[in-house]
Amino acid sequence: MPLINGVASGALDLRDRGLAYGDGVFRTLRLHDGQALLWDRHYRKLAHDCAVLKLSCPDPALLARELTQASAGEPAGVGKITITRGPGARGYALPLRPQPTRIVSVSPAPMRPAEWVTDGVRVRLCATRATFQPALAGIKHLNRLDSVLARAEWDDAEIAEGLLLDHRGDLVGGTMSNLFLAERGALVTPDLAGGGIAGVQRERLLEHAVSHGVATRVEPVSVARLAAADEVFLVNSVIDLWPVRAIDGVGIWAPGPLTTAAARWLRDGD
Amino acid sequence: MPLINGVASGALDLRDRGLAYGDGVFRTLRLHDGQALLWDRHYRKLAHDCAVLKLSCPDPALLARELTQASAGEPAGVGKITITRGPGARGYALPLRPQPTRIVSVSPAPMRPAEWVTDGVRVRLCATRATFQPALAGIKHLNRLDSVLARAEWDDAEIAEGLLLDHRGDLVGGTMSNLFLAERGALVTPDLAGGGIAGVQRERLLEHAVSHGVATRVEPVSVARLAAADEVFLVNSVIDLWPVRAIDGVGIWAPGPLTTAAARWLRDGD
Numbered sequence: 001m002p003l004i005n006g007v008a009s010g011a012l013d014l015r016d017r018g019l020a021y022g023d024g025v026f027r028t029l030r031l032h033d034g035q036a037l038l039w040d041r042h043y044r045k046l047a048h049d050c051a052v053l054k055l056s057c058p059d060p061a062l063l064a065r066e067l068t069q070a071s072a073g074e075p076a077g078v079g080k081i082t083i084t085r086g087p088g089a090r091g092y093a094l095p096l097r098p099q100p101t102r103i104v105s106v107s108p109a110p111m112r113p114a115e116w117v118t119d120g121v122r123v124r125l126c127a128t129r130a131t132f133q134p135a136l137a138g139i140k141h142l143n144r145l146d147s148v149l150a151r152a153e154w155d156d157a158e159i160a161e162g163l164l165l166d167h168r169g170d171l172v173g174g175t176m177s178n179l180f181l182a183e184r185g186a187l188v189t190p191d192l193a194g195g196g197i198a199g200v201q202r203e204r205l206l207e208h209a210v211s212h213g214v215a216t217r218v219e220p221v222s223v224a225r226l227a228a229a230d231e232v233f234l235v236n237s238v239i240d241l242w243p244v245r246a247i248d249g250v251g252i253w254a255p256g257p258l259t260t261a262a263a264r265w266l267r268d269g270d
Numbered sequence: 271m272p273l274i275n276g277v278a279s280g281a282l283d284l285r286d287r288g289l290a291y292g293d294g295v296f297r298t299l300r301l302h303d304g305q306a307l308l309w310d311r312h313y314r315k316l317a318h319d320c321a322v323l324k325l326s327c328p329d330p331a332l333l334a335r336e337l338t339q340a341s342a343g344e345p346a347g348v349g350k351i352t353i354t355r356g357p358g359a360r361g362y363a364l365p366l367r368p369q370p371t372r373i374v375s376v377s378p379a380p381m382r383p384a385e386w387v388t389d390g391v392r393v394r395l396c397a398t399r400a401t402f403q404p405a406l407a408g409i410k411h412l413n414r415l416d417s418v419l420a421r422a423e424w425d426d427a428e429i430a431e432g433l434l435l436d437h438r439g440d441l442v443g444g445t446m447s448n449l450f451l452a453e454r455g456a457l458v459t460p461d462l463a464g465g466g467i468a469g470v471q472r473e474r475l476l477e478h479a480v481s482h483g484v485a486t487r488v489e490p491v492s493v494a495r496l497a498a499a500d501e502v503f504l505v506n507s508v509i510d511l512w513p514v515r516a517i518d519g520v521g522i523w524a525p526g527p528l529t530t531a532a533a534r535w536l537r538d539g540d
Contacts, residue, residue, distance in 0.1 A: 010284045011281035012282045012284050013280065013282075014272055014274070018289050019288050019289045021417070022292035022413050023414075023415065026290075078360065090348065091380070091446070092418050092420075092445050093425075094418075094421070107360045110361070129405065131402070131413075132402040133399070134399070135398055144362070145293065145406060147291070148355075148364075149406075150362075152363075167404070
C-alpha cells in the first residue's frame with residue numbers, strides 16, 4: 001500500500017499542487033529486501049531537486065523506513081518517492097506555509113527480455129522534442145509531458161526506448177534513460193543544460209569512468225555524432241544498462257568494451 | 271464539493287497520471303448563477319487542448335451540469351475543469367485503455383482592489399523564462415512549473431502580475447494572463463508558437479478587434495517594443511481586463527482608448 005505523509009492511502013487531496021501544476025519532484029529506484037539500492041545518491045539527488053523548487057525535503061531515515069514499509073509483499077520492486085508542494089488554493093502563488101506531500105510507493109519490477117541486457121536494445125528517434133527550460137534542466141520534476149508525448153509515438157514492443165532531441169537538434173536522452181556514447185575510448189553523454197533528467201546512474205558512470213582513467217565528455221551530441229559512435233548504451237536506476245544494438249535510421253552497434261566496463265562499474269561500484 | 275468523474279469527492283486516485291506527469295489539461299472560468307460564462311468558447315478550447323494530448327474530452331452538457339452542481343453555495347465563483355489521462359501504471363507509456371479523470375470544482379472569486387480594473391496594475395518582469403515546447407504551446411496543460419517559479423519571485427501584494435520572456439528574450443505573457451499592447455491604433459499580442467497559454471479572452475479580443483476595424487498583430491514582442499507601446503493591458507477569464515499602469519524598469523502608462531474599447535468588447539461581446 002502506498003504511504004501519503006506516512007499514512008497508508010491510495011487517495012490524494014485533490015487540491016495538491018502536484019496535480020494542479022506538476023509542482024513537485026520524484027525519484028524511482030530499485031529495492032533489495034525492501035532497502036533502496038544506492039540510497040545515499042538517490043537521497044542526495046532528491047534533496048537537490050527539492051532545493052531547486054524550494055521544497056523542503058523530508059528526512060532520509062524517514063523516507064527509507066517508508067520505502068521498506070511500502071515494499072511489504074514487493075521487497076525487490078521499484079520504489080517511487082514523490083514530494084509535492086502539497087495542497088494549495090487555486091492560483092500559482094505558493095501557499096503561505098506550504099505543507100509538502102510525500103508519497104512513497106512500490107511497484108513490481110518490470111519484466112523485460114533478458115537479451116536486452118546482453119545483446120542490446122532497438123531504439124528510435126522521437127519526433128517530439130525535449131522541453132527547453134534551463135531553470136529546471138536535469139531535475140526530475142513532475143512536468144513530464146515531453147516524455148509522455150515521445151513515448152506515445154510508438155507501441156511496437158520490440159522498441160525498448162525512444163530518444164529525444166532538443167529544439168536545436170541535439171540529443172537529450174531517452175524518454176526514461178540517459179544516453180552514453182563511446183568515442184575512441186572516451187565516454188560521452190549529452191549536456192543537459194536545457195532539459196532532460198540527470199539521473200543517478202549517469203552521475204555514477206561519469207565518476208567511475210574518471211576513476212578508471214576513462215576520459216568523459218559532457219557535450220552537445222548531434223545525430224551525426226551519435227551515428228559515428230563506436231558504442232551506444234542507455235542507463236537508468238531500474239534497467240541499470242542496456243547496450244543499444246540499433247537506432248532506427250541511424251545505425252547499428254554491437255556491445256563493445258566500454259559498454260561492458262560501464263555495466264561492470266554500475267554493478268560493482270558504489 | 272468537487273466532483274471527480276461525477277462523484278462528490280476531495281480525493282484523487284494516487285495513480286493518476288495528472289499527478290505523475292502532469293498528463294492532462296484544465297480550464298478556469300467564471301460562473302454566473304452557477305452557469306459558466308462563455309461556455310461554448312471554453313468548451314471548444316478544452317476540446318482542442320484535449321485533442322492535442324489525444325485525451326477524449328467529456329460531453330459539454332455533462333461538464334456544464336457538473337459545474338452547476340459543484341457551484342452550490344458559490345454560484346458566482348471560479349469554475350475549474352481538469353481532464354487527466356486517468357490512472358496508470360508506473361512509466362510513461364499510455365495505458366492501453368485510458369480512463370480519463372474529469373475533475374470539476376468551484377472556488378470563491380478572488381478579491382482584488384477595484385482600482386486594478388479602473389486605474390490599472392503594477393507589473394514586473396520575471397527572471398524565470400517561459401518553457402519552450404512548440405508541441406504544447408498555447409495549450410493549458412498541467413505542466414506549469416514556469417508559471418509557478420515566476421510567481422514565486424515576488425510577494426509584494428502591490429504587484430498584480432509578472433511577465434515571462436521566452437529563451438530568446440521575447441515576451442510570452444503573464445504568469446496567469448495574456449498580454450496586449452496598443453501600437454499606433456493596432457492591437458498587438460505575443461505570438462505563442464513556443465510557449466504560454468492562448469486563453470479564451472485573447473481569442474475573443476483578436477476577433478472583436480477585427481470586427482471593429484482595429485488591426486491586430488500576433489508577433490514576437492521584445493521588451494523594447496513593450497516599452498514603446500502606447501497602451502498595455504492584460505486579460506484572462508477571471509480578471510477580464512487589467513490596464514497596466516507600470517512595469518517595473520520598463521515604463522508607465524495610463525489606460526487609453528484601445529484599452530477602454532477592449533474592456534467594452536470583452537464585457538458586451540460574445
